[in-house]
Amino acid sequence: MTEPTFDAIFDDLIDADAELQSFLAILDALLPEASMLLVSESGAVLDGARPLAVALPVREKLVREAKATDGFITGKADNGTRCHAISLAKFSAVLVISCTASPEDDWEPGSAIASLLRNTLELALYRQEREMLVADHEQSVRQISILQQQHGKLIEDNYRQYRLNQEREKEYARTLESEIAKQTAELREANVRLEEISRLKSDFLANMSHELRTPMNAIIGFSELLSETPLAEEQLEYARTITQSATSLLTLINDILDLAKIEAGKLELEHQPFDLAEMIDNVVAMFKIPAREKGVVVASTIDSRIPKRIMGDCNRLRQILINLAGNAMKFTEQGGVDIKVAYERSAAGRIVSRFSVRDSGIGIPADRVEAIFEKFTQADGSTTRKYGGTGLGLAICLQLVELMGGHLAVESELGKGSTFFFVIPLEEAPAEIISLQERKEAYREKTGRGGKILLVEDNAVNQRLAGILITREGYEIEVASDGTEALEHLRHQAFDLVLMDVQMPNMDGMEATRRIRAIEADSALRQDYVGLRALKQPLGIVGLTAHARKEDETACYEAGMNGFLTKPIIKAKLTMILGEMMPGISSPKGNDPS
Amino acid sequence: MPSAKEILRKFTELKTLPHVAIKVTQLVNDDRSTMQDFEEIIRLDPVLVTRLLRLVNSPYFGLSQKVESISKAVVFAGMKQLRNLVAVEGLRGLFKGEDADFSAPKLWMHSATVAILSGMIAKRIFGKEGEDVFLAGIIHDIGLIVENQIAGEALREACRAYREGKGTLIECERSAIGADHAEVGYLLAKEWGLPQEVLGSIKSHHLGKQVKSVSSTGSILQLAEFMAGKMQYWAIPGPIEPLPPELSQHVKEKVADYKIIIRDLPGEMAKAKELYESDE
Numbered sequence: 001m002t003e004p005t006f007d008a009i010f011d012d013l014i015d016a017d018a019e020l021q022s023f024l025a026i027l028d029a030l031l032p033e034a035s036m037l038l039v040s041e042s043g044a045v046l047d048g049a050r051p052l053a054v055a056l057p058v059r060e061k062l063v064r065e066a067k068a069t070d071g072f073i074t075g076k077a078d079n080g081t082r083c084h085a086i087s088l089a090k091f092s093a094v095l096v097i098s099c100t101a102s103p104e105d106d107w108e109p110g111s112a113i114a115s116l117l118r119n120t121l122e123l124a125l126y127r128q129e130r131e132m133l134v135a136d137h138e139q140s141v142r143q144i145s146i147l148q149q150q151h152g153k154l155i156e157d158n159y160r161q162y163r164l165n166q167e168r169e170k171e172y173a174r175t176l177e178s179e180i181a182k183q184t185a186e187l188r189e190a191n192v193r194l195e196e197i198s199r200l201k202s203d204f205l206a207n208m209s210h211e212l213r214t215p216m217n218a219i220i221g222f223s224e225l226l227s228e229t230p231l232a233e234e235q236l237e238y239a240r241t242i243t244q245s246a247t248s249l250l251t252l253i254n255d256i257l258d259l260a261k262i263e264a265g266k267l268e269l270e271h272q273p274f275d276l277a278e279m280i281d282n283v284v285a286m287f288k289i290p291a292r293e294k295g296v297v298v299a300s301t302i303d304s305r306i307p308k309r310i311m312g313d314c315n316r317l318r319q320i321l322i323n324l325a326g327n328a329m330k331f332t333e334q335g336g337v338d339i340k341v342a343y344e345r346s347a348a349g350r351i352v353s354r355f356s357v358r359d360s361g362i363g364i365p366a367d368r369v370e371a372i373f374e375k376f377t378q379a380d381g382s383t384t385r386k387y388g389g390t391g392l393g394l395a396i397c398l399q400l401v402e403l404m405g406g407h408l409a410v411e412s413e414l415g416k417g418s419t420f421f422f423v424i425p426l427e428e429a430p431a432e433i434i435s436l437q438e439r440k441e442a443y444r445e446k447t448g449r450g451g452k453i454l455l456v457e458d459n460a461v462n463q464r465l466a467g468i469l470i471t472r473e474g475y476e477i478e479v480a481s482d483g484t485e486a487l488e489h490l491r492h493q494a495f496d497l498v499l500m501d502v503q504m505p506n507m508d509g510m511e512a513t514r515r516i517r518a519i520e521a522d523s524a525l526r527q528d529y530v531g532l533r534a535l536k537q538p539l540g541i542v543g544l545t546a547h548a549r550k551e552d553e554t555a556c557y558e559a560g561m562n563g564f565l566t567k568p569i570i571k572a573k574l575t576m577i578l579g580e581m582m583p584g585i586s587s588p589k590g591n592d593p594s
Numbered sequence: 595m596p597s598a599k600e601i602l603r604k605f606t607e608l609k610t611l612p613h614v615a616i617k618v619t620q621l622v623n624d625d626r627s628t629m630q631d632f633e634e635i636i637r638l639d640p641v642l643v644t645r646l647l648r649l650v651n652s653p654y655f656g657l658s659q660k661v662e663s664i665s666k667a668v669v670f671a672g673m674k675q676l677r678n679l680v681a682v683e684g685l686r687g688l689f690k691g692e693d694a695d696f697s698a699p700k701l702w703m704h705s706a707t708v709a710i711l712s713g714m715i716a717k718r719i720f721g722k723e724g725e726d727v728f729l730a731g732i733i734h735d736i737g738l739i740v741e742n743q744i745a746g747e748a749l750r751e752a753c754r755a756y757r758e759g760k761g762t763l764i765e766c767e768r769s770a771i772g773a774d775h776a777e778v779g780y781l782l783a784k785e786w787g788l789p790q791e792v793l794g795s796i797k798s799h800h801l802g803k804q805v806k807s808v809s810s811t812g813s814i815l816q817l818a819e820f821m822a823g824k825m826q827y828w829a830i831p832g833p834i835e836p837l838p839p840e841l842s843q844h845v846k847e848k849v850a851d852y853k854i855i856i857r858d859l860p861g862e863m864a865k866a867k868e869l870y871e872s873d874e
Contacts, residue, residue, distance in 0.1 A: 006853045009824040010845055135850035142721035150672065150723070158669070161628045 017046060019128070020091055024048050026124040027095075034099040039063050041092040052098050053078040063094040072114055084117075090125060205260055212253050213546040214459070217568025219246045221465040224571055228472075250568065255392040262399045268550050269403055273429030274314035277302055280339060283321045287329055287337065296360075297336035298325070303343040306353055307428040316400050321357065323393040324420045328359035335360025335417070344423060351428070356421035363414040373398050373408070451582050452476040454495040454531075456486040456512065457544065458504040462567070466499065466544075469574055475582065483507025487515060490531035495539065497581050500561065502545040502552070510559040513541050517560035538562070540581045544569070596745070598737075598773035602781045605740045611786055614639050615684040619787045622677045632676055633668045642683055645868070646671065649679060652868040674725035681729055682869055688739050695750040696742060701829035704822055705732050706870035710862055711818035712811075714855050719848060720809040727814050729788065730795045732870075734815060736782055737775025737796075738829070745771050756832040763830060764800045776800050803838045817841055821856070 020038050027036065028049040035050035039059065054062070054077050062085035065073040072084040075096075083098035097117070223242040231239060261267040284300045291298045321339060328337040337359045344352040364372060373394050394408075397420075401408040406424035453475050457463045463479050470477045478493065480486040482504045489495075498516075502509040516539060519525050519532055526533045542563035543556035553564045565577055596604075617635050621627040636642050643664055650667040651660055661667045668676060689702035709731025713724030741749045752770035756763045767774040780797040795812040799819050806812050816838065823834040837845070845852055 004821075004825040004856055004859070006849070006856050009821055009856065010842075010852070132850045132853060135848075136854050139718035139851065139854060142719070143717050145721060146717055146723060154669065154672065157629065161630065164628055165630075 017044060020046050020093055023088075023091065023124055023128055026127050027120070030120050030124055031097075031099065034097050036095060036097040038088075038091075039094045039096070052083060052096060054083060054096055059096065062096055066094045072117075086117075086121070088121070095121070205257065205266075209253075209257050209547060211546075212257075213250075213566070213568050214462075216246060216250045216253070217546075218461050218465060220250065220568050220570065221469065225465070225468055252392070255396060258396050259392055259399070262396065262403070267400075267403065269316060270313040270550065271311055272314065273309050273311055275308060276306065276310050276341070276426075277308060279314055279318050280321070280341065283318060283325060284339065286322065287325055290329060291337070294329070294333065296329070296332050296334060298329070298339075299336060300339040300341075302341045303353070305343040306341055306351055306426065309429040311427040311429045312404070317404070320397045320400050320422075321355070323397050324357035327393065327420075328357050328361060328418070331361035332359045332417070333361070347425065349427070350425035352423060353426050354421055354423045356419050358417065358419040360417040363416055363418055364410065364412040365414055366412075369410060369412065372410070451497075452478070452493075452495050453578075453582075454478050454480060454486060454489055454493075454498045456480045456483065456498060456504070456509065457501040458482055459501075462501070462569075466569060466574075469569065469571055470499075470578070473575060473578055475578065483509065483512030483515070486512050487529075490516065490519075490529050490539075492530055494531045494534060497578070498539060498541045499565070500541050500543055502543050502547070502556065509543060509545075509561075510555065513543075513556075513559045513561050516541065542577060542581060596772050598777040598781055601740060601744045601771075601773055601778055602785070604744045605782075606785070609688070609743070611782075612680070612684040614642065615680045616786060618677050618680045622673050623787065623789070627673070629665070629668050629673075632673060633665050636668065636676065636680075637664055642680065645683060646676070646679060649675075649868045653865040654868060656865075672725075674723070674729075678725055678729050678732065679869070682732060685732060685736065686870075688736075691742075693750075695753040695830075696738075696746075697829045698739060698742065700827075701735055701738060702870070704827045704829055705735055706866075707822040707825065707827040707859075707863065708732075708734065708815070708818045709870070710866055711821055711855070711859060712814050714859065714862060715814050715817060716809075716811075718855060719851050720814075722809065726789060726792055727795075727811050727818075730792045730811050730815050731818060733783055733788070733792070734779060734796045734799050734819070735775060735829075737777065737779030740778050740782060741767070741771055741773070741775055748772075753830050753832075756830060759833055762800065762802070762835060763832065774800075800835065801838075802835055808841065808844045813841060817845075 017040060020040055024036070024038050024046055034048075035052040036048040037052050037054065037059075038046040038048075040046065045059070054075070058075050058077075062073055062075045062083075066085040066087045069087075072086050074082055074084050077083045077098050081098050083096050085094055085096045087094050099113075099117075220243060223239055223246060226239040227236060227243060258267070280300050280302060284298050287298045325337055325339060337357065340354075340356045340358070342354040342356070344354050346352070398408045401422045401424065404422075404424045406422040408420065408422045410418055410420045412418035451474070453470055455463065455466050455470065455477055457466060457479065458481050463481070467477050467479060478489055478495070480489050484507045486498065486500070487507075500509040500513060507515075516532070519529055520535070520538055532539060538560075540563065541561045542565055543553075543559075543561040544565050544567055545552055545556070546567040556564050563577055563581055565573060614635055618632065621631055621635070636646060646664070646667050647661065649655070650657065650670050655670060657670065661670060671679065685705075686702070689698040689705075691698050692700065709728045712727035712731040716722040716724040716727045738749070748771040749767070752763070752766040755761065755766040755770065760766060761769075764774040764776060776797050776799060780793055783793050783796050791811040794806075795810075795815040798812045799815050801816070820834065820837050820841075822828065828834075836842075
């Protein structure tokens with residue numbers, strides 16, 4: 001399609017002469033002294049502001065001649081003045097002009113007048129074109145102003161939206177806050193629930209320990225007793241196997257309970273004076289027999305700078321050393337196991353000491369060193385098959401050592417042996433604290449009386465087991481099945497020692513002990529009790545409980561007991577405590593199988 | 595014979611107005627709407643997003659930097675441009691199919707020309723925002739498309755009668771169809787929720803006399819319609835109705851202005867190609 005033009009579009013409303021008229025008006029204004037007329041293409045005559053009369057034949061001649069040339073054609077107007085005609089190519093029209101002020105003969109091409117008039121014509125044409133430029137300019141100005149308005153609106157909108165967004169953000173922050181608060185509350189609640197669950201778990205653990213140890217008590221006890229009855233070789237072998245298996249099962253149960261306690265943060269270390277050398281000797285003594293059987297040597301050395309009596313948890317330290325020595329023994333076929341306590345340095349009134357257990361066993365591959373401290377893990381899978389064990393021992397030792405403020409580590413060379421060691425600070429026991437055990441010894445020396453024991457125990461199986469064990473140790477025994485019965489016995493008979501079960505129906509061991517201590521303290525009331533009135537010292541009472549926790553032991557002492565024995569009753573332990581607490585007319589008889 | 599309303603009802607049973615077009619129009623009419631609201635709606639239509647980005651980056655906007663994010667494009671385009679873009683997108687697809695009597699693609703070109711001319715007149719001569727008149731231009735002949743869909747044969751009959759000089763197009767439509775495209779288009783735009791100015795201008799674009807002041811949307815649309823018709827941007831051949839005398843007078847007074855507009859139109863059309871050209 002061809003480019004549309006204004007004329008083509010608005011042909012209906014175009015006044016063909018309008019442009020000529022406007023040109024004439026402009027020229028009129030530029031030449032105030034001239035009179036003029038325009039002859040359009042169609043021959044129409046347009047008069048200027050000051051009309052010029054030219055007779056038709058003259059005009060036609062002028063137009064014809066002017067169109068044929070480029071310059072001015074001169075003619076005569078009706079009033080006799082000279083007039084000049086020139087063709088305007090742009091309009092296809094001819095302009096006839098008469099200027100009275102101009103010299104008559106000066107209209108030759110190139111003359112000043114002719115040039116002036118030409119320039120004036122150009123100016124008039126330019127002025128007409130200028131209208132377009134002005135309109136163009138005005139349109140641009142309008143468009144720019146719209147853009148400015150839009151720009152302003154954009155900025156306004158932006159600001160408005162910025163405010164809106166700010167509000168939305170605030171709203172969001174508010175929801176976020178409340179959301180966080182809500183979640184925090186939920187977490188707190190969950191935490192409370194978890195703590196409750198954890199507490200229930202600890203309680204469960206304590207109960208389990210009771211429930212597990214009670215039947216173990218019977219199994220170990222009766223299998224030991226069975227071994228001592230006249231048996232055929234095969235039967236004896238069976239009975240011993242039962243004892244051994246039950247003992248290792250008890251060890252495992254104790255390990256698991258220990259680990260659970262440690263992990264639950266329930267394990268508290270004792271802080272009591274004890275004889276370090278004696279404890280170490282005990283440990284070494286334990287391994288004497290298996291060492292002899294394997295043909296290896298167990299030895300111990302303690303640096304002389306380490307005090308004899310120190311504060312700490314004797315049992316737990318012993319447990320660690322037994323465990324390490326046990327492992328060492330297990331993996332050593334020749335050479336020896338060496339337990340050593342070396343002096344490292346003194347710091348803040350404590351003696352920093354290095355405990356080490358060295359063996360000449362198979363050693364541990366370097367890449368397995370870390371793993372052996374993990375629960376249920378041994379140096380390699382085949383170890384379990386060959387040497388047995390649960391892999392719990394080292395994990396417990398590691399934790400116990402950490403509780404004591406040290407760190408358990410190992411140096412090992414494959415085929416040459418391993419050294420497990422830890423460095424912990426030891427505190428010397430103050431001189432004035434005399435251990436419970438020593439008090440017992442002193443007491444035994446002073447009284448020196450005979451051996452009759454009152455067993456207070458509600459469980460018939462345990463009554464029988466303990467009864468047999470005690471009788472075998474060479475003591476007389478009376479049995480009471482609860483605290484009330486025990487007091488009744490004391491009213492009529494004298495006893496050297498009471499073995500008091502803690503958990504019993506009617507009156508439990510704690511209450512019975514408190515009553516006994518109260519009677520002892522009341523000189524009038526004491527006279528009614530044959531078993532108490534003659535005593536110069538408080539009656540010895542040993543608590544029996546399946547709860548092996550520290551707080552259970554403390555509770556026993558708080559109730560007034562002066563000894564504590566965990567169930568299941570291990571024959572060796574019973575023998576030991578009877579030996580300590582009984583006046584000592586009879587020494588323990590028979591072989592200790594442990 | 596069906597009324598304009600019935601024709602429109604039948605049409606909307608066949609074709610629904612794009613949801614996005616109606617929603618965006620609502621947003622433009624709502625003072626509290628934000629650019630984010632626009633963005634959220636436009637984002638849902640991938641074709642629209644592409645169109646928008648292409649439009650904003652086209653010579654029509656003449657930005658010095660390339661705009662790549664929707665949010666920026668939305669801000670640059672402005673609410674009314676967005677509305678127009680969405681309208682163009684919604685309508686473009688309807689202008690399909692042609693035969694000897696009626697050519698929808700030619701009608702689309704006519705609509706685009708009228709829209710661009712209207713915008714130019716509004717901005718350049720009256721110093722007004724051109725977006726509303728642009729929309730009026732794009733949509734003013736939608737009534738013909740509706741009639742083409744619902745009463746194609748009757749429309750063709752009207753077209754033939756008009757070509758043979760049996761009356762104005764409106765008159766021929768009324769006798770052949772029972773309604774005219776100005777009325778039908780007005781009803782459709784009303785349903786769409788377009789501004790009152792736009793509705794009125796659609797209704798009056800064949801009225802043959804001046805409706806309101808020369809600078810009103812209606813008058814501008816009449817002027818642009820006349821000019822586009824003269825330029826042969828017209829789908830239905832036939833005698834072109836004369837300009838109302840008031841508008842002729844206005845053009846006479848603004849000859850230079852209109853000369854410039856006619857001179858610049860091809861350039862503006864080229865720049866706005868993104869707005870009206872189809873992808874095919």
